[in-house]
Amino acid sequence: MKYIDFTQTGGYRLKQNTLARMQEAYFQLLHAFITYLKVPSSGSYIISGCEISGANITDGILYIDGDLCAFSQTAGDLTTKIQKIESVESLSFKSGLNLPVFRTTSATTSLTEGIELSAFTRLNVVQDNNYVHTDNNFTNALLAHLNSIETGAEVNVQADWNVINPNSDAYIKNIPNLPLLLDKGVIIIGDVYTNESVQNIQVPILHQEDNDYTVIVSFESITNNATEANYTTTMFYTVFGKLQDSFRIYLRESSNSTQFLRINWMILK
Template sequence: MNNTKFIQTGGWPLNLERLEELETSFNIFNAFGSLAGNFSIISGCETIGSTVQKGFVYIDGELLEFRPAVVSGTSRVIIIEEAVSRPFQNGSVKQVYTIRYTTFGTSDVSWAWTDFARPIETKLLKGLFDGIAGSFNAITARLVTAENKLATIASGAQVNVQSDWNVTDVNSDAFIKNKIAMLSPFLRVSTFFIGNPAIDQKYTVSFPTVNTSNYLVVAGIKVNNSSQWDLSNDLIWTYGATTATSFELYLREIANQTQSVTLGYALIPL
């Protein structure tokens, strides 16, 4: 910033140039208003009742005094210039000074009071920036996590694919790889009519091949005529001689009664 050295000996040269230099030095203070931004309330201008009090505002690169005025929702800020004249030594009166200030009013050039705002105090910015930095770091961490996750998704991958267990086309989006083979627990489920067994009787139960003789026969005796239940509840059975196409059924009729029964059986692989 420019400065004037007043304290000197030898007769200080006070003239118009020195005074203009002083005004030039003062004008540099207008630059501070840009820190707050255009249409900023630099200080004062508190509203008491319906009046905005004295203060200072910044408009288009110039720091200006604001003089008290009654405010409304449509108030507009204008700049007023007042010329100050003084008599010269030769007796003439000329303008020597211009007073510029703002207030509410009507003019060809004006600005809405609602556009003016107070800036944040610079001493509060550190805490604000610290909060922003913390939020920024948290957001950055979440973005990195999301990017890493997205990097694991193959190009062209689809969403909401309806997988189908029965699809066998390996090129289909619904195809399921590495399915576990789900086999029926039974090699065969069927029936064998016995009729009226003798006291001791052996039957061969034959069927289409089940490709193994290593199985368990799970069976039950069904009474074909429920009214003969008391004649058919004296049967004992076992089985043996299992092959891929048959097994032998061994029956013993304890009471040797006339009856009609059927064997229901299932073959479970071992």
């Protein structure tokens, strides 16, 4: 930054280069301020004031295409057009010439020129000590997404069928009354050599009452012989003798046929 030491004694002579240096100094201050606000050198901005008050636009300071422009209160609204104007005042010099010296930029309303007040960008600089700058822009889409999330919502909550506490995150509402698979297995019996047969199925301790479970049985032919496979349909069965560690299947065939059978069984609670 440019600096002038006016404390020196001995008769400092105030000349044009001193005044030019002073002007350059405060232009540097202005440029630093505008750069801090990230305001480009072209465009229309409201630094302060210029608000709608009744039927008037209040006093204010505008920044139009790189120039600060004072604005005086006048009648208007957001649709009123505002333009930058420049005035120049000349002074008489010892040389006898009148030369342009004072240049003033300001802003005023216009019927045809400039842009509407609503198109100006208002610069609001409020210091927030808790603000942390990042390079990630927060978009309107992200804001809409956040607003759509229910209060208290959580992610990646693992539901658990066995949780019975309704206040737990893992609790599942409206669980249907589904059967519970206690055990399953397969036995191969081949052919039922007589018209009837009893198969005793051993299972692990089920920790149920003696008959507090259901046995589902299906018969399956495991032969490539079409005749033996067809005889599978002649089988009838009954489940009985249910205990904690076993149950029995009573088999009967409607005719003395040859089968090659496998029994698939499941125990449901």
